[in-house]
Amino acid sequence: MIWVGAGLLILVAVTGFGVVRTRDVTGQVIAISFYGVLMSLVFFFFQAPDVALSQITVGAVALPLMIMLAISRMKYRTVRMRKRERDA
Amino acid sequence: MRETLRVRLFFVFGGIFFLLFCSAARNLPPWGSYRGPYGDVIARVSVYERHATDVVNAINYDYRAMDTLGEEFILFTAVLGVLMLLRREQVKVNEGEKIDDRIRLSLTARASAMPALLVTVVFGFYIGLHGQLTPGGGFQAGVILASAPFLLYVCENTESFRRVTSHRALEVIEAAGAGGYAVIGLAALALGVPFLTNFLPLGTTGDVFSSGTIALISACVGFEVTAAFLLAGYAYLQEIIAGETPEE
């Protein structure tokens, strides 16, 4: 049983490195969503159901949502400025 | 300094620190042998003292309620910061530049979002009500309920989403959640017991309305977290969904 936990921890280490090395920001949001689901599996293995419930809702839904809202707001502003320069 | 120099310095000193950490970790207790007494003591007495079967929530809202009060005010202040930075007072609706979302979403997405929305709201209240019995409580329920209006955006248009998340009542709900927690603590002071003591009748173990102030504090936290996420989400989207022209 502890080998399952060890395997999950190695997987978390590899995924964390993968999230950091993703340079494109929109792709990184998907990567951190997957990382959040994987962390909730690790919490489930560590016999922590409360924390796993928090991590599923926050790490896979709310955190990527906040990041995507920020990215879309910056993109919206860039598109708007460019259109205004073209029309002017 | 330039980026390559920065990264090389980081590798040198980070590598030294990593080696120091690994040599210090050899003296830590091996994984899987927790030997501290505090956790065992609380797990043994919490069911009898507080009539709450979920020990983690009993610690959060009763034994260490002061720390949770601090964390809740971190949340409150962070949302205050987001609103100060991003919120605009006047929202001028510019018809030509609003995002057009009626055509792009498919019928399947819109038709299946309404049952999903109802299930999400009911599930959020369900999780929030029984935090003292099984895993759940205010924090998780707040996040689940805060994701419901985004499903409303999928099945309706942005106008109904905007009307839900820009409502004045959300600010009142958030303040009531944060202030309600402090008022419960002060009410304990008014009764002559220390701050944030569990002073309500404890009830029967296993009932929904049991364990005194734990359920009440959990409800306050749930309201505050929901309103906090919705306010922050609306602050980000305010320009896009109202088609407002940004000032130069």
Place this chain on the structure above:
Amino acid sequence: MPHLLHLLPYLVAAWLFFCGLYGLVSSRHLVHSVICLAILQSSTYILLLGIGYRVGGVAPIFADIAPGTVTVDPVVQALMLTDVVVEAVVVALLLAMVVKAHEKSGTVSPDELRTLRG
């Protein structure tokens, strides 16, 4: 030499910490550095839960088991539960600052932002 399995969560926590720190140091996009900060924060979760774990222990929820069963440590779980939710809102605050920086200067690269003057 202690067995590697006995030290695994501490080593994984240190590895995640340094991955996040490397991402922060070598980042070229401010939103990328904020996400690496979230990775940094999650390394502390692994460390705390690794300390509190007990082989053969069950979850500290006594709704259906007898009080007195051997459980894992509930105190570290209580510490982490609030932290997970607060992390998302603090990331929202940091991203609000990034959005404002992009508004005022038009760029999201930390190197360029250092050389711009107000």
